[in-house]
Amino acid sequence: MNISHIEHIGIAVSDLDEAIAYYRDQLGLKCYAIEEVADQKVKTAFFKVGDTKIELLESTDPEGPVGKFIEKKGPGVHHIAFAVDNVDESLSEAESNGVRLIDKQKRKGAEGLSIGFLHPKSTLGVLTEFCGEE
Amino acid sequence: MNISHIEHIGIAVSDLDEAIAYYRDQLGLKCYAIEEVADQKVKTAFFKVGDTKIELLESTDPEGPVGKFIEKKGPGVHHIAFAVDNVDESLSEAESNGVRLIDKQKRKGAEGLSIGFLHPKSTLGVLTEFCGEE
Numbered sequence: 001m002n003i004s005h006i007e008h009i010g011i012a013v014s015d016l017d018e019a020i021a022y023y024r025d026q027l028g029l030k031c032y033a034i035e036e037v038a039d040q041k042v043k044t045a046f047f048k049v050g051d052t053k054i055e056l057l058e059s060t061d062p063e064g065p066v067g068k069f070i071e072k073k074g075p076g077v078h079h080i081a082f083a084v085d086n087v088d089e090s091l092s093e094a095e096s097n098g099v100r101l102i103d104k105q106k107r108k109g110a111e112g113l114s115i116g117f118l119h120p121k122s123t124l125g126v127l128t129e130f131c132g133e134e
Numbered sequence: 135m136n137i138s139h140i141e142h143i144g145i146a147v148s149d150l151d152e153a154i155a156y157y158r159d160q161l162g163l164k165c166y167a168i169e170e171v172a173d174q175k176v177k178t179a180f181f182k183v184g185d186t187k188i189e190l191l192e193s194t195d196p197e198g199p200v201g202k203f204i205e206k207k208g209p210g211v212h213h214i215a216f217a218v219d220n221v222d223e224s225l226s227e228a229e230s231n232g233v234r235l236i237d238k239q240k241r242k243g244a245e246g247l248s249i250g251f252l253h254p255k256s257t258l259g260v261l262t263e264f265c266g267e268e
Contacts, residue, residue, distance in 0.1 A: 099161075124145075
């Protein structure tokens with residue numbers, strides 16, 4: 001697999017409007033997109049910082065993954081996504097390197113990109129995603 | 135302030151050797167430096183991923199900040215560092231934008247860089263650092 005950069009950092013927030021205001025008005029970053037991802041039960045806001053995006057995640061359902069995360073741990077960094085050329089191939093290669101997977105095959109994430117999650121039991125406390133065009 | 139990119143993501147780990155092996159052998163990333171930062175009571179290992187570094191942090195003292203973090207929350211993302219031109223000026227500007235600070239002035243961090251932390255009460259659950267040459 002070829003990890004080229006950190007595609008995004010997913011940050012769980014309690015209130016998307018409050019979080020957008022913090023990153024925009026207090027840190028001076030620019031929000032370029034807001035999108036609801038029904039499959040993940042989140043509303044997201046995107047900021048570009050160098051070649052990495054900050055993806056703010058507000059849960060739209062307490063039973064969704066981000067809702068459960070916030071209930072257990074509070075707001076904070078939810079996951080890191082590494083940019084890869086090909087998500088399926090990278091998942092297979094990680095598995096052959098001994099990494100457990102959540103997603104055996106890619107699925108669609110925000111911004112129309114392909115995504116796949118590694119299993120947190122394998123990633124030392126950091127929920128980790130592969131993300132790419134293919 | 136001018137945040138150009140994410141300088142690094144600090145990840146608290148229980149065992150630095152185990153974590154280096156995961157990022158190197160299972161994800162294929164390259165560890166380019168290992169450094170002890172006595173002031174922070176951590177031993178660190180650095181990986182470059184695009185224009186961002188992953189900084190693995192193993193505590194050298196249970197009473198240090200990373201030791202306390204792991205005891206409370208377990209291993210995982212500890213902080214995000216934004217690259218800025220001038221740390222002191224960026225801290226002042228953040229404060230004037232209403233952000234509480236841990237560090238009113240820059241201090242020395244890993245790799246000889248200047249660093250300063252924002253107060254977690256202001257940053258919505260993400261421990262946040264400014265980091266730069268100056």
